[in-house]
């Protein structure tokens with residue numbers, strides 16, 4: 704008798720995660736959590752245009768709900784961890800499946816954004832660590848006068864008055880735009896929502912969302928650089 708019968712995962716959720724589909728689903732679901740956070744964070748940041756008092760009050764309000772804050776931090780941390788783990792594992796699977804590269808293949812189906820996922824992702828991870836050290840911990844710039852939320856407005860203004868810092872944030876938001884564009888689009892596919900009829904609509908949605916997020920975030924350092932927020 705043949706021994707090539709398909710092995711169904713016998714370890715429940717962990718067994719499902721062992722499959723490529725399982726990893727793609729984990730990437731999609733954790734990506735969805737992060738998209739939700741990023742949209743909320745961007746909208747919250749725009750309150751800086753309401754002035755110092757409103758922005759600091761908003762930051763204070765977020766920090767005073769301790770249960771919610773630590774719950775959200777835990778969910779976000781687990782999501783980032785699982786997202787990176789499944790991305791690395793999927794990349795290794797794809798590498799193993801690829802024929803030996805004695806012929807240079809040029810992809811016709813992958814977009815520029817999809818090819819950038821594996822370098823934009825790690826740079827964004829570095830950005831997030833730097834960003835936390837900058838505003839939350841206050842460890843990387845002695846010019847962050849009030850690390851943490853107490854004087855969030857003053858921290859943001861002082862931070863972006865440094866041109867290299869502001870430019871790095873704007874550059875990272877450009878990468879975020881590319882990463883989100885392909886990520887949102889892949890997420891919709893992994894969730895089984897891809898249908899030829901709706902493909903153009905989904906692509907427009909992914910492009911619109913990533914563009915709005917990148918512009919919304921970049922508006923803050925740009926406005927500080929231009930002296931609109933001071």
Ligand code: HEM
Pocket residue numbers: 741744748762776831834835838839850851852853855859872879920921923924
């Ligand atoms: C121009 C863009 C951005 C600005 C001006 C900004 C600003 C801030 C500020 C002021 C804080 C608050 C620190 C505090 O009060 O403790 C913060 C926290 C944070 N930001 Fe951003 N941010 C930006 C982009 C991003 C992006 C793109 C991400 C993720 C992809 C991100 C992730 C976070 C995280 C995880 C925290 C910590 C939240 C916590 O306290 O648990 N930020 N950001």
